[in-house]
Amino acid sequence: MADILQNVMDHAVAVARKAGEVVREALSDDRKVMTKSSAVDLVTQTDQKVEKLIIQSVKEKFPQHRFIGEESVAAGEPSILTDDPTWIIDPIDGTTNFVHAFPFVAISIGFTINKRVEVGVVYSCLEDKMFTARRGGGAFCNGEPLQVSDQTDVHRSIIATEFGSNRDPEVVDKIFSSLRNILSLPVHGVRGAGTAAVNLSLVASGCVEAYYEMGMHVWDIAAGSLLVLEAGGIVMDVDGGDADLMSRRILAANNRSVALRLVEQIAPYRPDRDDVKKISGKWW
Numbered sequence: 001m002a003d004i005l006q007n008v009m010d011h012a013v014a015v016a017r018k019a020g021e022v023v024r025e026a027l028s029d030d031r032k033v034m035t036k037s038s039a040v041d042l043v044t045q046t047d048q049k050v051e052k053l054i055i056q057s058v059k060e061k062f063p064q065h066r067f068i069g070e071e072s073v074a075a076g077e078p079s080i081l082t083d084d085p086t087w088i089i090d091p092i093d094g095t096t097n098f099v100h101a102f103p104f105v106a107i108s109i110g111f112t113i114n115k116r117v118e119v120g121v122v123y124s125c126l127e128d129k130m131f132t133a134r135r136g137g138g139a140f141c142n143g144e145p146l147q148v149s150d151q152t153d154v155h156r157s158i159i160a161t162e163f164g165s166n167r168d169p170e171v172v173d174k175i176f177s178s179l180r181n182i183l184s185l186p187v188h189g190v191r192g193a194g195t196a197a198v199n200l201s202l203v204a205s206g207c208v209e210a211y212y213e214m215g216m217h218v219w220d221i222a223a224g225s226l227l228v229l230e231a232g233g234i235v236m237d238v239d240g241g242d243a244d245l246m247s248r249r250i251l252a253a254n255n256r257s258v259a260l261r262l263v264e265q266i267a268p269y270r271p272d273r274d275d276v277k278k279i280s281g282k283w284w
């Protein structure tokens with residue numbers, strides 16, 4: 001098992017670096033923008049091209065492994081996590097940033113066995129930061145070990161979150177209700193990088209104390225959640241329950257005391273799960 005995981009890690013890092021080159025080059029081209037679940041859920045040909053590149057390259061090396069890829073799911077592939085070795089891929093996390101050349105864009109690759117993330121790679125390709133984690137083996141950025149912040153007082157914390165791409169009025173109300181509660185605690189600040197994977201790497205790096213979001217997907221958080229755990233942090237549901245990769249809800253924090261103060265402030269809602277088939281033939 002150990003050797004397989006090292007091979008997976010090495011391959012994930014190599015292919016993420018290659019994907020990052022493609023993304024950086026594409027920044028100077030015209031970016032044709034299409035939409036998916038809503039008018040603000042963006043996708044480009046580069047997202048699709050990078051996902052194909054990653055999946056093809058992994059298939060050649062690990063023909064038995066399964067995939068859950070953001071753009072494959074958008075094209076109708078199922079989004080079901082099994083016990084089999086599975087690569088969970090977000091080819092461009094931060095597509096809106098990519099479209100606008102806002103400088104935080106990541107390639108996120110998580111690898112699960114028995115539904116548990118064993119390897120996580122987040123390549124923040126415009127910063128050239130390669131974040132890596134193996135379960136039980138620590139978290140690193142460009143080879144340097146990561147450690148979450150030791151702050152226990154939420155009032156002295158920075159909290160990261162995102163607004164997502166769901167503009168239903170009830171969801172927007174919940175987002176603002178959570179924000180108002182958290183800002184009024186008060187906290188030192190609220191931030192959002194525009195990519196879940198980078199937000200999680202910021203928690204792992206100790207730059208922000210916590211990140212929460214509802215409505216993102218498993219490919220946004222699979223790799224980054226392992227970074228946080230391996231940097232000494234915790235990952236849970238926004239209501240304080242157990243984390244569930246497919247629930248589309250996450251709260252990742254440096255420690256339990258900060259996390260539980262946030263749980264009291266977050267107005268939760270339940271997006272449709274990633275593994276629930278809503279409309280026949282479509283997996284979202």
Ligand SMILES: O=P(O)(O)O[C@H]1[C@H](O)[C@@H](O)[C@H](O)[C@@H](O)[C@@H]1O
Pocket residue numbers: 041042070090092093094095096162163164165194195196197213215216220
């Ligand atoms: O679609 P991408 O850019 O892969 O992922 C982003 C989600 O679309 C967005 O809803 C979410 O808020 C953001 O955190 C995520 O990274």
Ligand SMILES: [Mg+2]
Pocket residue numbers: 090092093094196219220
């Ligand atoms: Mg994403």
Ligand SMILES: [Mg+2]
Pocket residue numbers: 047070090091092093094095
């Ligand atoms: Mg994406």
